[in-house]
Amino acid sequence: MNTNEILNIERNGIKYHVKSVIFADLEEFINAHPGYRPLSFDYEKQVAYVSSEIDNHRTLQVDFTCRMCCKSHSLNVIPYDYVVMRKQERKTVQECFPYMNREERESLISGMCPDCQRKIFSANYD
Numbered sequence: 001m002n003t004n005e006i007l008n009i010e011r012n013g014i015k016y017h018v019k020s021v022i023f024a025d026l027e028e029f030i031n032a033h034p035g036y037r038p039l040s041f042d043y044e045k046q047v048a049y050v051s052s053e054i055d056n057h058r059t060l061q062v063d064f065t066c067r068m069c070c071k072s073h074s075l076n077v078i079p080y081d082y083v084v085m086r087k088q089e090r091k092t093v094q095e096c097f098p099y100m101n102r103e104e105r106e107s108l109i110s111g112m113c114p115d116c117q118r119k120i121f122s123a124n125y126d
């Protein structure tokens with residue numbers, strides 16, 4: 001794994017220390033390093049830049065009610081990503097929140113909580 005290199009990246013006015021991880025190793029890296037999340041992707045080089053500092057900046061809580069079970073849930077996001085990129089600029093969930101896992105992104109897209117997603121899409125989790 002090519003993860004020794006430490007770089008500085010600025011995203012939406014916040015500076016992060018990141019490591020580069022090739023796409024093929026990303027899932028394994030994230031599983032082995034739970035605090036790390038993707039900050040951005042370089043599709044040409046096929047690398048993701050991951051940082052352990054992202055959760056410190058996820059200070060905005062977005063509440064939603066699951067449309068299946070009607071329970072309240074919340075997601076924490078970086079304020080700029082939600083207020084400006086998502087709501088004003090209408091960018092895709094993938095562009096706005098590269099640090100979210102698949103279930104978190106799907107919650108925003110479908111309005112279904114992770115538990116209900118697992119029930120509905122159980123075939124995908126086998």
Ligand SMILES: [Zn+2]
Nearest residue numbers: 066069113116
């Ligand atoms: Zn639900």
